[in-house]
Structures are given as structure tokens and as C-alpha cells.
Amino acid sequence: MSTTFRRLVATREFWAGALFTVLGLAFLVYSGQYRIGTPERMGPAFVPGALSALLIVLGLASAARGLGPSATPLALGRLRPLAVIVLAVVLFAALLMPLGLVLATAVLVLVSTQAGDAFRVRDAVVLAAGLSVLAAAVFVWGLGVSAPLWPALFPSATPAVP
Structure with a gap:
């Protein structure tokens, strides 16, 4: 070659x-x-x-x-962050319906923070909680997207799917 x-x-x-x-x-x-x-x-x-x-x-x-x-x-050494972000998005897609938007968003954020070195556990948990609430407010309550907020364990908190 x-x-x-x-x-x-x-x-x-x-x-x-x-x-x-x-x-x-x-x-x-x-x-x-x-x-x-x-x-x-x-x-x-x-x-x-x-x-x-x-x-x-x-x-x-x-x-x-x-x-x-x-x-x-x-720079092949920088493939780890890309792989972690792709994994986080795939997990979000797989967990959205069974876990609901709030928990799936929390998993997305917690896994995504592992792509870098700057986040501490406390920061990641606070960010996950804040973004989960923001996602629910914007997509489910604001835009009316029919996605479950919580797992099926809490059926009253899950909006009806048309």
C-alpha cells in the first residue's frame, strides 16, 4: 500500500x-x-x-x-466520545416508550455526560433532572406530542395516545 x-x-x-x-x-x-x-x-x-x-x-x-x-x-483516539453519544441516542430511542420521556431523557443525559471528562456525578444528575423536566414541558405539554411521560407503572401520568 x-x-x-x-x-x-x-x-x-x-x-x-x-x-x-x-x-x-x-x-x-x-x-x-x-x-x-x-x-x-x-x-x-x-x-x-x-x-x-x-x-x-x-x-x-x-x-x-x-x-x-x-x-x-x-484522530482515532477521539472516537470514544462519538461512540458514547451514539449509544446515548440509541438508548433514548429504545427506552422512550417503555420508560417514558422523563426517564429516557435522564438516561440520555447521564450516558452522554460520559463522553467527556468535565462532568461530575452531581452535575450530571442535576442536568438530567432539569433537561427531563424541560423536555416534558416543551414536547408533551407545550407541543402536545403524544409520548408517555412515565413508565406504564404510572398510567394516570401517561397521556393518551390518539
């Missing part, structure tokens, strides 16, 4: 470009099932197709920039 290739795949620019290119290609393929039309009479795929092409060009340019001397090396 050549040194240039190793340096290419170990840069942030390459992976950002690869992500943009793949997303652009996916959207281009998806929009291909619709009529493109002309600039005078645009079809439903015209704007998504143009934006997809732009995203592909941007991705290829970013990946090519990874060959240059100013390319930023990929």
Missing part, C-alpha cells in the same frame, strides 16, 4: 468527502425515480438532483484535498 494512499485514508478530508459523495449518490439515485424536467419546467427531481450533483462534487473536492500537505490527520 502506497504512502499517499495511507495518508489519504487517514485524513478527515477524505472521510468527509467520502460521506458527502455517498450521500449525494444515494439522493441522486433516489431522485431518479421522478421526472427531472427542464430549467423552464422543473420536475420534482430537478432540485434534489442538482443538489445531489453539487454534494457529489463537494465530496470529491474534499476527498482530493486529503492528498494535499495541509490535510488534517484523523
